[in-house]
Amino acid sequence: MKKIFTILLLSCLGCFHLQAQTINDGLMMSKQTLCTGLLYTQDQWKNYWEGTLKRDNLNIGKVTTQSLAWMATYGISNKLNAIAMLPYVKTKASMGTLHSMEGVQDLTLALKYNFFTNKTEKTTLRFFAVGAFSTPLTDYTPDFLPLSIGLHSTTLQGRFTTYFAMSSGLFVTGSAGYTYRGNVKLDRPSYYTDGQINNTDEVWMPNVFDFFVAAGYRKHGLQAELNYAQQNTLSGSDIRRQDMPFVSNRMNYGKAGALVMYYLPQPRGLAVRGAVTYTVSGRNVGQSTTLMGGLLYTFIFSKTDVDNAAQ
Amino acid sequence: MKKTFYSAITTALACLLFVTSCDKSISVTEQLTPLKPASVDEDAGNWTMVHMTSNTQVAVPAPAEVTSDAYKAELASLKDIQSKLNANQKKSIEYWAGGGVLRWNQIFRELVARYNLPPAPTAEGTYPAPDAENPFNDPQFPFSNPPYAARSYAYVSTAVYDALKAAWYYKYLYKRPAPYVTDPGVTALVPQSDLPSYPSEDAVMSGAAAEMLKVLFPAALEEITLKAGEQRNAALWSGKATSSDIAAGLALGKSVADLFKARAANDGMRNAIGNKQLWEDLKKNATSRGDVAWASLETPPRPPMLPFFYKVTPFKMTYDDIVAMRPGPPPLTGSGEMNDEVKEVKWYVDNLTRERLAIVHKWADGVGTYTPPGHWNDIAAEHIRDANFSEVRAARAFALLNMGQHNAALACWDTKYFYFNPRPTQLDAAIKTGTGVPNFPSYVSGHSTFSAAAASVLSYLFPEHATEFEADASEAAMSRLYAGIHYRKDCDDGLVLGESVGTFLVNGFAKNDGADD
Numbered sequence: 001m002k003k004i005f006t007i008l009l010l011s012c013l014g015c016f017h018l019q020a021q022t023i024n025d026g027l028m029m030s031k032q033t034l035c036t037g038l039l040y041t042q043d044q045w046k047n048y049w050e051g052t053l054k055r056d057n058l059n060i061g062k063v064t065t066q067s068l069a070w071m072a073t074y075g076i077s078n079k080l081n082a083i084a085m086l087p088y089v090k091t092k093a094s095m096g097t098l099h100s101m102e103g104v105q106d107l108t109l110a111l112k113y114n115f116f117t118n119k120t121e122k123t124t125l126r127f128f129a130v131g132a133f134s135t136p137l138t139d140y141t142p143d144f145l146p147l148s149i150g151l152h153s154t155t156l157q158g159r160f161t162t163y164f165a166m167s168s169g170l171f172v173t174g175s176a177g178y179t180y181r182g183n184v185k186l187d188r189p190s191y192y193t194d195g196q197i198n199n200t201d202e203v204w205m206p207n208v209f210d211f212f213v214a215a216g217y218r219k220h221g222l223q224a225e226l227n228y229a230q231q232n233t234l235s236g237s238d239i240r241r242q243d244m245p246f247v248s249n250r251m252n253y254g255k256a257g258a259l260v261m262y263y264l265p266q267p268r269g270l271a272v273r274g275a276v277t278y279t280v281s282g283r284n285v286g287q288s289t290t291l292m293g294g295l296l297y298t299f300i301f302s303k304t305d306v307d308n309a310a311q
Numbered sequence: 312m313k314k315t316f317y318s319a320i321t322t323a324l325a326c327l328l329f330v331t332s333c334d335k336s337i338s339v340t341e342q343l344t345p346l347k348p349a350s351v352d353e354d355a356g357n358w359t360m361v362h363m364t365s366n367t368q369v370a371v372p373a374p375a376e377v378t379s380d381a382y383k384a385e386l387a388s389l390k391d392i393q394s395k396l397n398a399n400q401k402k403s404i405e406y407w408a409g410g411g412v413l414r415w416n417q418i419f420r421e422l423v424a425r426y427n428l429p430p431a432p433t434a435e436g437t438y439p440a441p442d443a444e445n446p447f448n449d450p451q452f453p454f455s456n457p458p459y460a461a462r463s464y465a466y467v468s469t470a471v472y473d474a475l476k477a478a479w480y481y482k483y484l485y486k487r488p489a490p491y492v493t494d495p496g497v498t499a500l501v502p503q504s505d506l507p508s509y510p511s512e513d514a515v516m517s518g519a520a521a522e523m524l525k526v527l528f529p530a531a532l533e534e535i536t537l538k539a540g541e542q543r544n545a546a547l548w549s550g551k552a553t554s555s556d557i558a559a560g561l562a563l564g565k566s567v568a569d570l571f572k573a574r575a576a577n578d579g580m581r582n583a584i585g586n587k588q589l590w591e592d593l594k595k596n597a598t599s600r601g602d603v604a605w606a607s608l609e610t611p612p613r614p615p616m617l618p619f620f621y622k623v624t625p626f627k628m629t630y631d632d633i634v635a636m637r638p639g640p641p642p643l644t645g646s647g648e649m650n651d652e653v654k655e656v657k658w659y660v661d662n663l664t665r666e667r668l669a670i671v672h673k674w675a676d677g678v679g680t681y682t683p684p685g686h687w688n689d690i691a692a693e694h695i696r697d698a699n700f701s702e703v704r705a706a707r708a709f710a711l712l713n714m715g716q717h718n719a720a721l722a723c724w725d726t727k728y729f730y731f732n733p734r735p736t737q738l739d740a741a742i743k744t745g746t747g748v749p750n751f752p753s754y755v756s757g758h759s760t761f762s763a764a765a766a767s768v769l770s771y772l773f774p775e776h777a778t779e780f781e782a783d784a785s786e787a788a789m790s791r792l793y794a795g796i797h798y799r800k801d802c803d804d805g806l807v808l809g810e811s812v813g814t815f816l817v818n819g820f821a822k823n824d825g826a827d828d
Binding site for chain 2: 055058059095096097098099100139140141143144182183186187188189190191192195196197198199200202203204205240241242243244
């Protein structure tokens with residue numbers, strides 16, 4: 001134990017260029033390095049799309065969703081990373097009478113595989129395949145939208161990511177994913193959606209396609225990017241006029257954002273991360289502004305590749 | 312390295328296999344198998360009518376003899392149709408074989424859920440009223456909220472029930488056998504029975520149910536008409552009825568619907584909304600008793616839901632009977648008793664456990680659902696199916712249930728608007744609720760009243776399940792306290808009121824209608 005601690009300490013002194021990464025970016029952790037930390041997210045909206053109709057609702061006011069997520073990425077090898085994430089979520093409406101909700105949400109586990117790299121003096125090109133699994137860890141209800149803390153669906157995701165960087169530090173990345181979503185159960189024996197009543201507590205969940213593009217600069221411990229994410233639910237109904245949202249609605253959005261991550265000179269291995277996104281288009285979702293801040297720390301369990309921990 | 316690559320590939324393949332092998336189709340709980348009644352209820356033509364003056368109020372002419380050329384031509388045409396049935400037609404036969412009464416109840420619940428949406432506020436902060444003359448507008452017509460739904464379920468169920476009793480009377484008067492009995496060349500594609508086929512019970516139902524539904528849900532006219540046509544076709548294609556059986560049934564069903572439509576047009580529903588002056592008077596009634604008057608918790612404030620609905624004509628009871636049952640008064644705002652009630656509600660919302668939230672949502676039956684009366688139709692449907700009732704006995708069960716719930720709605724609305732007292736959140740804004748707060752006064756709880764009335768009618772029909780029904784009713788009642796939208800007294804007194812209303816119907820009508828003899 002003591003030995004490991006010493007190794008960690010020593011290792012971290014040299015790890016300046018480390019980058020924590022996520023499921024859809026083009027970054028990898030080196031073998032036997034672990035990046036872990038906490039991310040705080042605050043998401044707020046006042047207007048939402050009832051189907052395609054944009055409106056507000058004075059019986060909800062502003063909906064705020066706060067989450068504190070633990071995340072970790074571990075380099076199984078230089079080409080294969082394991083990622084885990086678990087948020088605690090809390091929701092609240094500023095007007096009306098609806099009760100706020102909070103609790104541990106879904107655990108995400110992912111494997112990211114860098115199956116192709118072409119590195120020259122001036123450029124780096126990488127391709128990644130990602131498989132992700134998520135499942136709710138608690139029995140929170142998905143049937144209290146917009147204040148449910150999640151949709152309570154077990155999902156499987158496959159995605160493909162490409163990353164291109166130049167020696168100047170400029171990079172572009174693109175990622176597209178397909179998410180299979182398992183059915184969910186409600187507490188009630190019947191529900192109406194998509195033009196028909198279903199006499200069951202089980203809800204068929206449509207699958208989701210998403211893509212993500214980002215461009216920015218990444219060098220010397222700094223990463224700054226502008227990004228855009230689009231999610232399309234592949235079927236599902238619209239919220240009807242003055243109806244409540246429903247778990248299997250066709251929830252689509254386009255979000256534009258910016259992200260900055262910076263590795264502090266001291267203590268080494270500690271990174272701060274900040275991001276903002278704004279929903280530019282949507283269907284059956286709130287037009288939210290999301291602020292995120294986090295602290296991530298990188299541990300290196302191996303003495304090799306110290307200078308190369310972030311690839 | 313190579314090993315890692317292979318393990319990644321294996322994982323990816325395993326994921327893919329999981330995705331492709333996983334069947335996401337949902338299994339619906341209310342499956343109906345072809346109806347095979349335990350009894351044909353030969354004497355149902357003599358059971359007491361709900362609204363018709365007698366079983367012959369609508370005349371049905373005698374059919375042509377089965378030996379006549381006209382009838383033989385019908386059989387020939389039927390055999391020709393049967394020889395060319397396609398997969399869709401067979402599917403229709405199978406669908407309607409589950410029982411016409413049960414199917415219409417399902418269709419009905421779907422319509423209620425579809426139209427159970429309150430008008431959205433305008434930019435000026437007002438709420439336009441749904442307009443029957445302009446049902447496709449925004450807001451759509453109707454807003455099938457619980458009182459509207461309770462009354463609708465009652466009208467459709469009773470119209471179908473009376474129409475079927477009249478049909479049974481003529482069936483046994485004329486005794487024309489089903490085509491599959493008369494002609495061995497006709498195949499019975501549904502379970503056979505001894506029930507005479509003239510007039511066709513399926514056509515009677517299609518006429519009565521569809522004509523009532525078209526008035527209640529005018530914007531769904533196309534879909535209702537298609538369903539009705541499909542039911543008649545299925546009766547023909549299945550070898551159960553010939554075209555003259557069906558024509559006579561349709562005419563009878565439509566005429567009976569006309570009688571019920573005339574009742575509905577003059578039952579007081581059109582005055583149920585009231586106007587601003589009348590709403591002010593309700594407030595004055597409450598303040599003159601020394602209470603705080605109910606106020607809408609919505610922004611902008613929404614007018615109270617159908618405040619004069621209690622004046623609508625009940626089924627098999629009078630308004631005086633309802634007034635005699637009126638409970639209360641609820642404790643006055645500010646009294647020690649009411650303060651304790653508020654405190655208890657606050658405790659429940661501050662301690663909204665997952666188990667209690669599940670109960671809240673199980674019974675919420677709010678916006679966009681089939682409403683609490685629909686929930687009890689849902690519960691009843693499975694018992695009616697399992698009991699293998701004949702169509703007419705199934706219709707009786709739904710008619711009794713829904714008359715009871717209609718009367719319960721009246722009694723509950725009478726009490727609510729007589730006292731016009733505030734919801735818990737109006738007295739303590741810190742009470743945040745586990746479901747939406749209904750936009751009408753608190754005392755007594757509608758869920759409690761509906762549920763107890765339904766449970767007492769269903770307990771009469773299915774005594775072996777009485778304990779379940781009572782447990783369900785009290786769970787539904789308590790769900791409103793757990794949600795923070797009712798005081799305990801609203802629920803307790805609502806249960807008592809509902810039970811009284813239900814028992815009144817059972818003792819005053821159901822037990823003496825001839826069906827139990």
